[in-house]
Amino acid sequence: MAEAVHIRNLVKRFDSPDSPGQSVFAVRSANLEVKPGELVTLLGPSGCGKTTLLRMVAGFEEPTSGDILFGDRRMNEVAPNRRDAAMVFQSYAIFPHLSVYENVVFGLRLKKLSADEIKKRADRVLAISGLTHMATRSPNQLSGGQQQRVALARAIIMEPRVLLFDEPLSNLDAKLRDQMRVEIRELQQRLGITTLYVTHDQIEAMSISDRIVVMNSGVIEQIGTPREVYAHPATRFVAEFIGKANFLNATVRDGQTIDVAGVPVPYVNQANAGDQLTVVLRPEAIALSDQGGDFPATVKRAMFLGNIAEYLIEVDGVGEWLVDSPNPGESGLFQPGSRVFATPSRAALHALS
């Protein structure tokens, strides 16, 4: 049942609302292969084109050019109601005039399935979604989390070839969001449905995805597993958008070492001696000590966040770095103004190309 999704050279151009005759690219030549049963998130800031891309897959937007294929079937010309790509909407889009049950079986009724079959599938899906006892309720009697479950149940009951999520958790509070995230992931893996998932929340993307597509200004910046995009960001944008990052200007000394402000830092590289590099250094990969280390620095700001302490330090002759130190409760905080030494972890460095 699971189906691969191929997106090839997909472009979406809108007429500019401000200057007639001009056009704006919502998506510029996107290429993406989603494997059968895989969950891929489209991640990026608002306006990056991720929702437009998803809506083109659903059929609600017409691509300007390029192809969308489910398996080996080209979908460009297929009407949205024939695509078999069930979608969970950001606003849930629950039919307010129908009961929970009628919402969930809406699509099956259109398929003219037998009453027995509808009842059987509905019972199963309602049970999976924890909605069995509220089947007869009206949607406006439900909480946000319950409405979310109705939207999800209504989509998966279709046993679609592709499942689409458009920021499904953005209207929920933080606790419920964490819980629904886990539920969605478990359900998707159990059913093995190929899934495209749009979000602007990097933690959501990291926790739920097989692979992440990072988008910015209509361009795909990087496609990779959560670990890849975090540890080896392809661009400065990706490094900054996913997690926090310090950017170090370095000069290559040899194949094993780079210079940062005259301090030699071990880093295996293929570049030529003398080349300039921008190196990504994650805040949690920096150790702070008042006993000694690679880079002397002054603490400018210190915040206690419970599991970590978040520092902003001024490294002598280099500039400001963000530093996250684990378990600050055990050792106490460095106060603003105190002198410290910062030592980057060797394994955590990553040069941008």
Next chain:
Amino acid sequence: MFATARSQIRVLARDPILLALVVVIFAAILIFVVYPLAMVFLASLQDRSQWTLANYALIGERRLYRNALWNSLSVGALVGFIGVIIGYIAAFVLTRLDVPGKRLLHYLMIVPIISPPFVSAVSIVFLFGNNGLITRQLLGLMDFSIYGFHGVVWSQIFTFAPIAYLSLRGVLASISPTLEDAALNIGASRWQVFRKVTFPLSLPGVASAFLVVFIESMADFGNPLVLAGAAFPMLAPQAYLEITGSFNLPRGAMLSVILLLPSITAFAIQRYWIAKRQYVTVTGKPTASTSKVVSGPVKSFLYGLVLLFSAIVILFYGVIFVGAFTQVWGFNYTPTLNHFAYVFNVGFDTVKDTLLIAIITTPISGIFGMLVAFLVVRRTFPGKSALEFGSILSFAVPGTVVGIGYVLAFNQQPLILTGTLTILVLCFVFRYVPVGIQSGIAVLRQIDPSIEEAAQNLGASALTTFRKVTLPLIAPAFFSALVYAFVRAMTAISAAIFLVSANWNLMTVQILNQVGSGRLGVAAAYSVVVIALVLVAIIIINAIVVRMTRHMNMVRF
């Protein structure tokens, strides 16, 4: 631009039913709205098959036509002015002040809207006519004449002030009282608050209400025909008389073009200029606070005015009701059922015809209105704004113009429809659908489009989506569209009077005929029957719409 249109067509082509629908609606609007109007223009430029501007020159040459134009414009302006004052006071009192009996007064204010537009004219004849209860019987005046300027203005104020009231009610209700509180709080006097805050905020609404009343007054046919008299010519009845009396189609067409111009201008100003200058928009939560802008005595005074207007409503309808059961008004006040006997014997065919036409018109108009609203709000296709404009254009076109246009357009090949039921139904559908379209658009704009996308996503075609999701969600607009269509089909006169025939006649036309031949009792009886039918229909339509939406809400295991 071209590429966009092509891609829109490609999207449309994927849903052949939708494409067909758009094409059909376009064609229908072209044939039944634009084509008759064009025919009126063409006819007005002809004389004995020669192209000429001579008809228009007559406006300058003939005093009769000049007076008709001037009279129509001045009556329209005056009625607009006074109607807006009454409407504003009533809206202010009933939305912003804490006074008893608001609900009942609200219903009394809008009763004139659902009755035949010239009921007030008949009432005025009963009360102030040559044998009027007040003028002759009570005051003993012998040489008083209500006919002419005064009669028309009074009758129209009574008929159209409720329209101003309804539109200003929405405007005043949406001005947050906290703005007034804020002004009072920084030291403004009550009068200053009204002059500097409340009134300026409602000004676009006032202008809009004035223009709507002006359009209605210009287009009004029944009141002038009953009350204007020969010495006070007005455009709409004059155009009618040119055609039915002198058989001069070109001149009738010319007069209706003259009639059309101020209406279209007012409509354009109202829609494209004022509508963009509304300060207040409906934000969802109506504020229920009462205004502190008026002092106690002023409040009592304004409330008194509203009570007075409501009392006149009751008086006018009471007079109609009593008149329907009275032997000969002014001479013999013996109670009788003769007038109703006449209506149900001699005139029963007319009652049946009217009812049948209204029953056919109502669902067509309601569904057509919701479909157009749906297409305009939810779909993109080339020529969409033209379609929207075309579909609401007929709102601004006086019925007389429409009637003449239909006679001209459908009296010849390829479409011969004059004298049929079809032409009356078509005329009513296209003439009164704009109100349904507008309310459908307003409701639809407030509904999250992803609800319909969800239906499509789950496999529903455009038509299924409309039927199973959109229509139930816009049930309130659908209801008002149905009611409006029915009420108008029962009470219309200005266009219909050109289209009735021996086979298909309407009660409103009968009322006018009876008034014309002096049988006021029969006219009153017809009016009572029309009002009763309209009330019954509203109750039935309400029940159907409630059941329709409830039914969809039920769980079917």
